[in-house]
Amino acid sequence: MASSTSSDLTLSVNGEKYTLTVDHRTTLLDALRERLDLTGTKKGCDQGQCGACTVLVDGRRSVACLQLAVAAEGHEITTVEGVADGDRLHPVQQAFLDLDGFQCGYCTPGQICSAVAVIEEHAAGWPSAATADLRPEAGPPPLTPEEIRERMSGNLCRCGAYVSIVQAVARAAEANGAAAWGSSATTAPMTSPARSRCSTATRTPASWAAARTWST
């Protein structure tokens, strides 16, 4: 029941509607974890510095600890629990599993949500600080390890699984380019940003093979 310190609201998470009364101080992160029992989204720092609570809000990356639950009404929220297509893992999840893109697993849901969005952002033509050629006619940059590292840098991994995370994101991006993945909210076409220079083509990270062979 709403009061001066709480509100009734409906949250839309992973395609499900949840109606609940929340304390106005409750963050989206705590609402997911403590009220909806969606504990896949992790609390690493609770102040927007580690990325462990990364979820997708209307398909875009967002840290759930820095927004209040009452501000999340009317938005479609996707958590790690909503990334897979039923029992079939999302290519990002499958690549993390196969390539051991984690150790303790605590940053993993945030890394995975971030990676899902990174692949979409890249496919939609968003540049990053690692993008060398920003001219519109240059098209989307190859999704090199440097591009992946830059775009994933909001997600800390204290175990230091970065090398295999980058490999996993690269593999999933290839899968995304090869065959359009699923039709869930997480991969619905994003509104192209104003600076978008290209449609949906994802290039294979050509420099990756080279980067991996230096010591063999």
Next chain:
Amino acid sequence: MTTATTGRSAAGVTGTAHTRVEGRDKVTGAARYAAEIPFAELAHGWLVLSTVARGRVRALDTDTVLAMPGVLTVLTHHNAPRVDTDFVGMMGVPPDPGTALFQHDRVPHRGWPVALVVAETSEQAREAAETLVVHYDEEPHDVAFSAGREAEAYPVDGHMPAVVEKGDLDRELAASAVVVDAEYTTPEEHHNPMEPHAATARWEGGRLEVVDSNQGTHWVAGDLANLFSLDPGAVRVRSEHVGGGFGSKGVRAHQVAAVMAATVLHRPVRVVMTRRQMFSLAGYRSPTAQRVRLGADPDGRLRALEHRSLNQTSTVHEFVEPSAAAGRSMYAADAHHTVSRLVRLDVPTPTWMRAPGEAPGSFALESALDELAEKCGVDPIDLRLRNEPAVGPVSGLPFAGRNLVACFREGARRFGWAERDPRPGVRREGRWLLGTGTAAASFPAMAMPSTASVTAEADGTFTVRINAADIGTGARTALTLIAADALDVPTDRVLVRIGDSDLGPAMVAGGSAGTRSWAWAVTAAAEELRRGLAPGADIPPQGITVRSDTTEAVGALAQKERHSFGAQFAEVAVDPATGEIRVRRMLGVFAAGRIVNPLTARNQLVGGMIWGLSMALHEEAVRDPASGGVYGADLAGYHVAAHADVPHVEADWVDDPDPDDPVGIKGIGEVGIVGAAAAIANAVWHATGVRHRDLPIRPDRILSAGGDA
């Protein structure tokens, strides 16, 4: 009844890549960590920490807080249950008084727990905790650690002897043609596992149950039983998934606070540390000030090796960071003197942090060796090969495998070391100066007694019960492979249960000795079960169980120098105009016993190397002399390596099975960080011509050092 079958698995699975058995749960978010297990009637505790660094609590305005919505109680030194600290726990030392919460009014450091506010919701608890006014009688404090505190310092034996001396140091130094005498410092470093410490406690049927995030439930349960004067069997601690530990997840304030509150309120209480609280409650690696003196003949053969290390500890507990011990097994020298000392300050007690001693100690020693190589005009790898000991340099004991030379040879080949121009400061690529560096790594290979049981189930599967902790090491998966081989069955017929003190005594996840110790116990039980299980034998509904205890076998290990080794290589680019340092590539080749699961082992070794990168360039907790606390105590103020900091890092290994271990394991948890920071610092010298003896090598240090640029 079912019939036993042990269908042979062709060549064994130990040594082959296997994805984590709990991996699917971790990538789907299904894996539940300590703060994520639901409890009916759960109350939330929030710790209140001191805002002064030394003094006494004069008064707490608890009445105001108790009147706030949802607040159930406020525990302070006035009303908290009493605890007993007069015991020696599993780690062989008395408990850190920091875990004896609310027993007196003294404040020995900033961030000391002075109260626990418990409320119906975490929002209520947090607001009430932030509202609580605490009055202190403040006293002057001293948190200024430096090499200049040597006069007040004293040696203390920690998990290594403090002082080890062989030979006449002054005589050998005087006889040396080349002498390196240099001081090195490493800063205060914090573990910062991604999952904050969290515990929920409740009383259930006369037993204390704690769901926790820790590195060993037997350890935590034992200490809680001692603290609260309970029968050991009356305490159960579970810790199924652990979001990183690195030495910080032992017995800490959150568990004790949760138990106190659950005891007082007769309902489950959860206490979670905030990220900022972890900077004073979770332990940390002490800053170190080290001096290394090396004396050598012109060809680089060592005559004298002296390593002195100083670290800080709190006023309430002695913890030694045995940095000087790193060299005792590394290099032969006629005179060999090493001493680790500590000085007491008004700071929290430091603790074990990934490669305690070896991580900071190897930075100093392996940097000093690089300086000696420079002075002698000898290749840094050749210098190390010239000082290879035949037996323990101080102990005289034989090595149980020492494949350091093989690591250097293989690493040098793959890294392209032979083409290296030894001159510093001569390689330019645009705005960058380029350099490469190397360093040796080592870490003790230990085994500790553990118990296990293996049950042949009536449905043809096998259940392994071992009180291991998988803090991200892949231990659960490694033990599955080991049990499958020992039972001679496929892995999908083996279920490994871990992380529950009811499973019995076992080694903690620490000292790079977890998987080795647990594997020993699992192998012993599984092999005995297989031997006793005739093909076609009937399995009763309750199964057939065999138990093992490795106390005797581990105790019978002959005295030897037992270590993992490794060779670290790094290439860096330094921009002398901005001070920016980029690590371009790292390679580590290790001799670390038999590798059980190459997929997870490579990840763990690489992770250790990334810790070394982070230590070399980023990590530094700066203590504010005015407040006594850490400036910017969070992940914005305390930098750990992020994706963009980490280049392609590669780890590999040479064949190095331990002949005295049933599985051949040595341990890989810590050796990856050892020497990595020195390899980077040595590469920075090679790039710029300037020695950096203080970590981290920040841009401002590059700029203020100038150099050949």
